Amino acid sequence: EVQLVESGGGLVQPGRSLRLSCAASGFTFDDYAMHWVRQAPGKGLEWLSSINWNSGSIGYADSVKGRFTISRDSAKNSLYLQMNSLSTEDTALYYCAKDSGYYDKRLDYWGQGILVTVSS
């Protein structure tokens, strides 16, 4: 069974940093691209970043480019999102999602999400 479990969220002050993790299990992690998507309270889905199976192709939304960094560790079957220079507009539920292939950009499994609250 595919499982994606996010961690690392919480309350953080504006301007500070936070690193989210996503522990993956139930599939061969190295064979799939991975993605981060967020959802602000009461709002829609916003794609943030993607990383292909071998980290050779990475993309970011304009809203986070230069502030957020996606990475993955095959030894730990984990996906990460380093978030710097956080603002109140980054307050959201953050989801990690599995791609259906090497980089199909079809998100076929999602974690339950982790809440990040940016507030002073």
Added chain:
Amino acid sequence: DIQMTQSPPSLSASVGDRVTITCQASQDIRNYLNWYQQKPGKAPKLLIYDASNLQTGVPSRFSGSGSGTDFTFTISSLQPEDIATYYCQQYESLLTFGPGTKVDIK
């Protein structure tokens, strides 16, 4: 950047009704479009990929069509468990989600 729009933003329909949602891209995205369902308090679920292909395990009352800039998502016979918000997502250039369409029962 490719922008996605959806209409209507919300709709109410009766059980058994046919429900149609449209999604429009700001430029040609061929058939690089997926549809997701998000129930309240839950993570999104992939329903349709590549504009018209049903994801494994998804009921056949869900369908999708279209190519280029205009796409349609249809529920042929609305069921109570279909109450959710539906999102389109393009992947011709990076990824972009539409704003969503909230569906509830009249």
